[in-house]
Amino acid sequence: xTPHQSKIEKLIAQxxxxxxxxxxxxxxxxxxxxxxxxxxxxxxxxGEVPYxxxxxxxxxxxxxxxxxxxxxxxxxxxxxxxxxxPVLNWVSGRIWVNNHAHILSEIKDKALLxxxxxxxxxxxxxxxxxxxxxxxxxxxxRGIKIPLPxxxxxxxxxTILNSFTELEAELEAELEARExxxxxxxxxxxxxxxxxxxxxxxxxxxxxxxxxxxxxxxxNGKYIVVNSKFVSTEGRVKKYSVKQISPVSKNDLxxxxxxxxxxxxxxxxxxxxxxxxxxxxxxxxxxTVKNNEKINAKFLFYxxxxxxxxxxxxxxxxxxxxxxxxxLEIKIPVxxxxxxERIVKILDKFDALVNDISIGLPAELSARRLQYExxxxxxxxxxxxxx
Numbered sequence: 001x002t003p004h005q006s007k008i009e010k011l012i013a014q015x016x017x018x019x020x021x022x023x024x025x026x027x028x029x030x031x032x033x034x035x036x037x038x039x040x041x042x043x044x045x046x047g048e049v050p051y052x053x054x055x056x057x058x059x060x061x062x063x064x065x066x067x068x069x070x071x072x073x074x075x076x077x078x079x080x081x082x083x084x085x086p087v088l089n090w091v092s093g094r095i096w097v098n099n100h101a102h103i104l105s106e107i108k109d110k111a112l113l114x115x116x117x118x119x120x121x122x123x124x125x126x127x128x129x130x131x132x133x134x135x136x137x138x139x140x141x142r143g144i145k146i147p148l149p150x151x152x153x154x155x156x157x158x159t160i161l162n163s164f165t166e167l168e169a170e171l172e173a174e175l176e177a178r179e180x181x182x183x184x185x186x187x188x189x190x191x192x193x194x195x196x197x198x199x200x201x202x203x204x205x206x207x208x209x210x211x212x213x214x215x216x217x218x219x220n221g222k223y224i225v226v227n228s229k230f231v232s233t234e235g236r237v238k239k240y241s242v243k244q245i246s247p248v249s250k251n252d253l254x255x256x257x258x259x260x261x262x263x264x265x266x267x268x269x270x271x272x273x274x275x276x277x278x279x280x281x282x283x284x285x286x287x288t289v290k291n292n293e294k295i296n297a298k299f300l301f302y303x304x305x306x307x308x309x310x311x312x313x314x315x316x317x318x319x320x321x322x323x324x325x326x327x328l329e330i331k332i333p334v335x336x337x338x339x340x341e342r343i344v345k346i347l348d349k350f351d352a353l354v355n356d357i358s359i360g361l362p363a364e365l366s367a368r369r370l371q372y373e374x375x376x377x378x379x380x381x382x383x384x385x386x387x
Contacts, residue, residue, distance in 0.1 A: 008156045008379070012149070019383035020149045025120075026142030028111040029071075029104040033138060037065055038098040046317045054078045054100040055087055059261050059317055064094035071104040071117050072097065076135040082237075084124035086136065090117055102141055111146070115154040118161050119146050119380050147382040157379045164372040171365045175354070182354045189343050190303060192333040201304075202328035204295045205253075205287040208246070209324070210280030216243040227281040228256045232265035246280035248272050251289070251297040253304060257322040258283040259314070266320050267310040271301045285327065295332075299340035302347050303332055 039061070044051065047062030055078035074080070074087035077100055081087060089101070097103055106113035128140040149157075192198075213225050221240030224230065229237045231254065248254060252272040259266035272278060280286055287304070289297045309330040314320045354362075 008153060008160075011153050011156065015150045015153065016382075016385070019385035020147050022145045022384050023111075023148045024142060025104075025116070025144040025146055028107065028146060028148070029113065029116060030107055031138065031142070032066070032070075032103040032105060033075075033099075035065060036097050036099045036101075036103065038100075039096070041318050044317070049094050049096055050091070051096045051098070052089065052091065052101055053098050056089055057260065058098070058319075061096050063096065065096050066103065067094045068092070068105065069113065070095070071113055071120075073102040073104065073120070073141065074136065075100055075102050075138075075141075076131075077133050079134050079136045080125060080129050084126040085121055086123065086125045088117060088120060090114075102136075102138065109151070111148060112151065112154045112158055114158045114162070116146060118157065118376060120144070122377055122380055147380065147384070149382060160379060161372070161376055164368065164375065168365065168368050168372065171368060175362065175365060178354050182350050185350060186302065186347060189346060190333070192335065197334040198331050199334055200328065201287070201330050201332050204291070204332055204334070205289055205300065205328075207324055207328055208248075208280070208286040208288070210246045210282050210284040210286070212282045213239075213241045213243075213245055213279065216241040216245065218242045223279040224277060225281050226254050226270060226278050226284055228259065228265045228268075228284065231256050231268050231270045231284070235270065241279050244276070244279040246286075247276075248278050248280050248286045249288070250275050253287040253297065253301050254278075254280065255285050255287065255304060255327070256283070257285055257327070259320055261314060261316050261318060261320070263314075263320075266314055267304070267306050267322070269301055269305040271298060283321070285324070287327075293337065294334060296337060296340040296344060298344045298348070300332070302344065 039051070041059070044059060045062040047060055049061050049064045050057045051059045051061045052072055054074035054076060069090075069092045072089040072091060078087050104113065104116070123144060123146075125136060125140075125144065128144070129136050130140075210226070217225065217239055219240055221242040223241045223244045224235075225239040225241050226248070227239065230239070250272055254270040254272065256265045256268050287300070289295045289300060307330060310322060310327065313322060313326060
């Protein structure tokens, strides 16, 4: 037990031994939705101010409509996580928000906004979300019940949970530094001059587009749906389908074709490790090597993953949508098969150290996230006071 936890238990015994009141969210925060202002892509002036939608930053603009610390909650579209909790974004500074995210600010002496943020992270809003696309309207938002201990207890809870998120941020920064180091070595190994053969991607690989799976998503489905979230998280975030609408085969390369401005998913690739396991979602393409005696599929994966010839299409202002021709016209180096295999062997080792969830930093980061979720659940569970 940490000193903070011990202090919380003493405060509960002193201030609320019989439980706490559960209050509606609408009583605890300011809801600033009336001040939102959507701007179409065509009318947005490119700048450095984050422009937020339901699930986060959509682009960057010149002007702002809010300046401070706020909690954003998805209103329609991307509004709910797999565990039933609402999609939340904690933001500070100057921002612009469109009409797809609710905007919450703190009411002094009522509740700490950071406490509200942590509490909502473990709140199931499944029954409050309605329609297609999914929508969490303001009336439902206002009615969400939040356990409200005294401010002194809220402060201690926030201190503990902030320490977890800060440690997680440090690990993420260290992992990002390791990834940059890996990327440096990858680029060094994949730098070729004019002494070797170069082909267009269309000459060495077949192309296939994915298809929508919305009607077949089921957590008990047999097939993993390869979408941008799956690829960008190295396969850690999964959805399942009961139908394999777009089958892919072992050694195929799957690439994300669409992403938000300055996103990290565009042109990111996934290497298929076995047959009859995956189904390809829309805006993800599959590339199959035409001649294995000429191109090693794993070598091609390393060449294509976040390839700069494709990243140049990201304007930094609007969503990027790669076309089939954009992808197939890029140039691919073709050294000898022996050289390709040598490079693959080296990069496989680097890749495992950086991305393998069972090794080093990724494993520690995963453990810390589980620990955070455990303590968050424990700290935010209160008995309701019976009046």
